[in-house]
Amino acid sequence: MTRPIITFTSDFGTQDWFVGVVHGVVHELAPEARVVNLTHAIPPGDVERAAFVLEAAAADFPAGTIHLAVVDPGVGTARRALAVRAREQFFVGPDNGVLEHGLSDPAAEARRLSDGRFFRHPVSRTFHGRDVFAPVAAHLARAVPFVELGPVVSDPRRLPPPPLVHGAGEIEGRIRYIDRFGNALTDLRDEALERAFPGASEESLVVRVGSQTIRGIARSYGDRPVGTVVAVMGSSGRLEIAMVGGDVSLRFGIGVGDHVRVRLRA
Amino acid sequence: MTRPIITFTSDFGTQDWFVGVVHGVVHELAPEARVVNLTHAIPPGDVERAAFVLEAAAADFPAGTIHLAVVDPGVGTARRALAVRAREQFFVGPDNGVLEHGLSDPAAEARRLSDGRFFRHPVSRTFHGRDVFAPVAAHLARAVPFVELGPVVSDPRRLPPPPLVHGAGEIEGRIRYIDRFGNALTDLRDEALERAFPGASEESLVVRVGSQTIRGIARSYGDRPVGTVVAVMGSSGRLEIAMVGGDVSLRFGIGVGDHVRVRLRA
Amino acid sequence: MTRPIITFTSDFGTQDWFVGVVHGVVHELAPEARVVNLTHAIPPGDVERAAFVLEAAAADFPAGTIHLAVVDPGVGTARRALAVRAREQFFVGPDNGVLEHGLSDPAAEARRLSDGRFFRHPVSRTFHGRDVFAPVAAHLARAVPFVELGPVVSDPRRLPPPPLVHGAGEIEGRIRYIDRFGNALTDLRDEALERAFPGASEESLVVRVGSQTIRGIARSYGDRPVGTVVAVMGSSGRLEIAMVGGDVSLRFGIGVGDHVRVRLRA
Numbered sequence: 001m002t003r004p005i006i007t008f009t010s011d012f013g014t015q016d017w018f019v020g021v022v023h024g025v026v027h028e029l030a031p032e033a034r035v036v037n038l039t040h041a042i043p044p045g046d047v048e049r050a051a052f053v054l055e056a057a058a059a060d061f062p063a064g065t066i067h068l069a070v071v072d073p074g075v076g077t078a079r080r081a082l083a084v085r086a087r088e089q090f091f092v093g094p095d096n097g098v099l100e101h102g103l104s105d106p107a108a109e110a111r112r113l114s115d116g117r118f119f120r121h122p123v124s125r126t127f128h129g130r131d132v133f134a135p136v137a138a139h140l141a142r143a144v145p146f147v148e149l150g151p152v153v154s155d156p157r158r159l160p161p162p163p164l165v166h167g168a169g170e171i172e173g174r175i176r177y178i179d180r181f182g183n184a185l186t187d188l189r190d191e192a193l194e195r196a197f198p199g200a201s202e203e204s205l206v207v208r209v210g211s212q213t214i215r216g217i218a219r220s221y222g223d224r225p226v227g228t229v230v231a232v233m234g235s236s237g238r239l240e241i242a243m244v245g246g247d248v249s250l251r252f253g254i255g256v257g258d259h260v261r262v263r264l265r266a
Numbered sequence: 267m268t269r270p271i272i273t274f275t276s277d278f279g280t281q282d283w284f285v286g287v288v289h290g291v292v293h294e295l296a297p298e299a300r301v302v303n304l305t306h307a308i309p310p311g312d313v314e315r316a317a318f319v320l321e322a323a324a325a326d327f328p329a330g331t332i333h334l335a336v337v338d339p340g341v342g343t344a345r346r347a348l349a350v351r352a353r354e355q356f357f358v359g360p361d362n363g364v365l366e367h368g369l370s371d372p373a374a375e376a377r378r379l380s381d382g383r384f385f386r387h388p389v390s391r392t393f394h395g396r397d398v399f400a401p402v403a404a405h406l407a408r409a410v411p412f413v414e415l416g417p418v419v420s421d422p423r424r425l426p427p428p429p430l431v432h433g434a435g436e437i438e439g440r441i442r443y444i445d446r447f448g449n450a451l452t453d454l455r456d457e458a459l460e461r462a463f464p465g466a467s468e469e470s471l472v473v474r475v476g477s478q479t480i481r482g483i484a485r486s487y488g489d490r491p492v493g494t495v496v497a498v499m500g501s502s503g504r505l506e507i508a509m510v511g512g513d514v515s516l517r518f519g520i521g522v523g524d525h526v527r528v529r530l531r532a
Numbered sequence: 533m534t535r536p537i538i539t540f541t542s543d544f545g546t547q548d549w550f551v552g553v554v555h556g557v558v559h560e561l562a563p564e565a566r567v568v569n570l571t572h573a574i575p576p577g578d579v580e581r582a583a584f585v586l587e588a589a590a591a592d593f594p595a596g597t598i599h600l601a602v603v604d605p606g607v608g609t610a611r612r613a614l615a616v617r618a619r620e621q622f623f624v625g626p627d628n629g630v631l632e633h634g635l636s637d638p639a640a641e642a643r644r645l646s647d648g649r650f651f652r653h654p655v656s657r658t659f660h661g662r663d664v665f666a667p668v669a670a671h672l673a674r675a676v677p678f679v680e681l682g683p684v685v686s687d688p689r690r691l692p693p694p695p696l697v698h699g700a701g702e703i704e705g706r707i708r709y710i711d712r713f714g715n716a717l718t719d720l721r722d723e724a725l726e727r728a729f730p731g732a733s734e735e736s737l738v739v740r741v742g743s744q745t746i747r748g749i750a751r752s753y754g755d756r757p758v759g760t761v762v763a764v765m766g767s768s769g770r771l772e773i774a775m776v777g778g779d780v781s782l783r784f785g786i787g788v789g790d791h792v793r794v795r796l797r798a
Contacts, residue, residue: 278712279712280569280571280572280573281571281573281711281712282585282712283541283570283571283585283589284711284712285569286539286570286589287570287589289566289568290539290568290592290593290594290597291592293535293537293566293568294594297535297566310712310713311777339753339777340754341752341754342752342754343754345754390767391751391752392752392764392765392766392767392772393766393767396592396767397767
């Protein structure tokens with residue numbers, strides 16, 4: 001028997017009862033499903049951050065996983081509710097960009113959640129996490145066909161990141177996320193570096209961010225002496241800036257949006 | 267096969283192991299049950315806040331749900347341990363008011379937890395969440411009859427909120443809870459407003475709290491321009507004061523206990 | 533059918549997706565297992581604190597429980613990955629002392645995680661929680677024989693606490709942990725006190741920590757008037773210093789490493 005996984009990302013925090021209620025709604029409708037919290041610490045309304053969390057985490061889950069993402073400042077307004085089938089997984093949430101990782105798959109199919117059979121009634125004006133998104137996720141977990149959820153949406157709200165800039169012998173990206181350890185995750189993925197510098201060894205690259213110049217890509221955080229700033233290819237396949245045993249973001253004021261440049265060592 | 271839900275509310279926080287141990291005790295005794303965390307961020311000993319969380323969340327869970335509430339500054343003293351059957355659900359916790367939502371049901375039946383068969387032994391003096399309340403919740407999940415838990419208690423500790431005040435063309439309640447978004451939840455429920463102002467439209471009501479006068483009840487948080495203070499009928503059926511895209515509690519110093527008055531527009 | 537429990541302790545925090553990804557890996561490989569979070573609020577790299585959490589919590593879980601502990605500043609370096617069979621349970625994590633509670637069992641057997649069949653591939657350099665430790669824990673939950681995980685390790689990294697000091701009519705330990713309530717947990721266990729003061733009543737002992745002298749061991753936190761500093765035998769079987777209705781650590785600056793002395797009342 002299948003036990004589908006439903007991941008759950010929100011800006012609900014954990015001091016109130018909102019996360020628990022969503023779990024309850026899913027368990028009632030889909031007792032075999034597993035709800036896995038990704039995070040509920042998204043700052044209120046920070047759609048970009050939630051989209052990044054899904055982008056970083058989704059590939060670690062099996063095919064068939066349903067990603068429930070509720071960062072929804074427009075709840076109760078005319079914003080649409082969506083489900084997206086992409087990358088052999090499903091993404092459920094408001095049409096405000098939070099589902100960007102699913103939508104960025106060229107084969108993605110988006111549908112508007114319009115069939116009340118899959119909602120919880122009465123549908124409130126202020127808590128669609130409970131009344132729309134969680135029940136739809138639970139119905140997907142119970143193998144309700146995706147196409148029954150509602151009509152195809154051809155113009156879902158997109159949230160493309162700034163493109164990488166390719167300069168003379170250089171590639172430039174940005175800091176996208178600061179994690180709990182203070183590590184600064186960039187949008188420079190291993191494939192992009194390989195394309196920009198085909199065959200280059202990790203020792204031959206130089207990374208610059210703010211005032212820091214980092215020679216070579218380290219194999220891991222612990223590879224250099226404590227206090228060293230390192231560039232590492234992180235676990236979600238993107239270049240990270242880190243400090244061995246420290247918080248590089250705090251120490252050097254590195255934040256989301258900062259430019260990161262990589263070139264070949266002179 | 268049934269998969270009963272056990273909700274879990276406490277002041278344990280999540281930095282220690284206390285929450286995990288309670289989950290473990292339940293899983294060992296009732297492997298089919300689902301433990302759903304409501305919140306563990308209740309300030310230490312804040313029985314009123316925990317009681318409010320249960321009041322706000324319980325109706326979102328199915329019949330048969332068992333609500334485990336461990337805010338228990340009197341653990342190890344003479345305070346009684348209770349289970350309450352009410353509203354087609356169960357409530358398990360200390361007799362200090364935290365179970366008020368169950369007890370406020372006129373048909374509620376409270377029983378004193380006195381049958382050691384349903385405890386974990388040895389029973390410590392300081393952690394009845396692990397040794398008394400969690401095992402009793404797990405036994406209820408395993409369909410142990412409620413009446414076997416112990417004798418009826420006729421005088422459980424109650425925690426009635428201050429009653430609504432009906433003035434001349436006005437109804438007055440209070441702020442009961444500030445949530446993660448800074449929204450201020452009142453004890454003015456939709457039924458009370460309907461009784462006080464039968465047939466009145468949402469546009470015809472005026473809400474006053476502190477220095478703020480709010481005309482009309484908005485349909486949702488996003489219904490007005492960012493920065494607007496709105497009154498909204500929230501997802502747990504009570505009037506809320508909110509700021510579109512902001513934190514009304516922080517911005518205007520609105521806190522628990524503040525008076526909220528509603529009247530018809532002049 | 534068994535539903536093994538996997539406890540999970542880390543320094544991952546809960547604002548990122550790391551904890552959720554580990555849950556996902558386990559659910560995919562061992563759908564019947566229950567993952568119970570102990571805590572993810574270990575300060576980054578604080579191996580001692582994580583080891584203490586396991587020491588305090590493990591005995592509350594049933595035989596067969598698998599304790600997954602990922603505090604791993606050396607991930608990707610030469611530090612070994614271990615599984616330990618001890619106390620009828622399993623402990624899985626890096627070889628940096630975090631598994632001390634398992635290793636302190638004289639009958640403990642430690643094995644090096646070297647068999648790639650039980651890993652997730654490709655194994656990253658920076659997230660062995662996802663790629664090594666979680667999959668191994670899941671395989672243990674699926675009853676893969678412990679001995680298949682890899683060769684015996686005879687010199688695992690140990691983390692012995694400072695020994696108790698027995699003076700003239702006195703026993704001296706230390707504060708090991710400050711919990712969410714500000715209670716200060718010591719390494720003085722009930723057996724040690726019984727050995728040092730055989731047959732002594734709880735009223736006859738005097739506890740000194742910092743400027744505080746506490747006469748008698750209280751039965752519970754609520755046993756004395758609010759504001760009283762008490763010594764209590766806590767739920768994990770060790771002496772605790774607490775303030776009734778308050779935070780003794782904050783109020784009197786009691787911290788980890790402080791000396792605690794117990795003697796018979798004069």
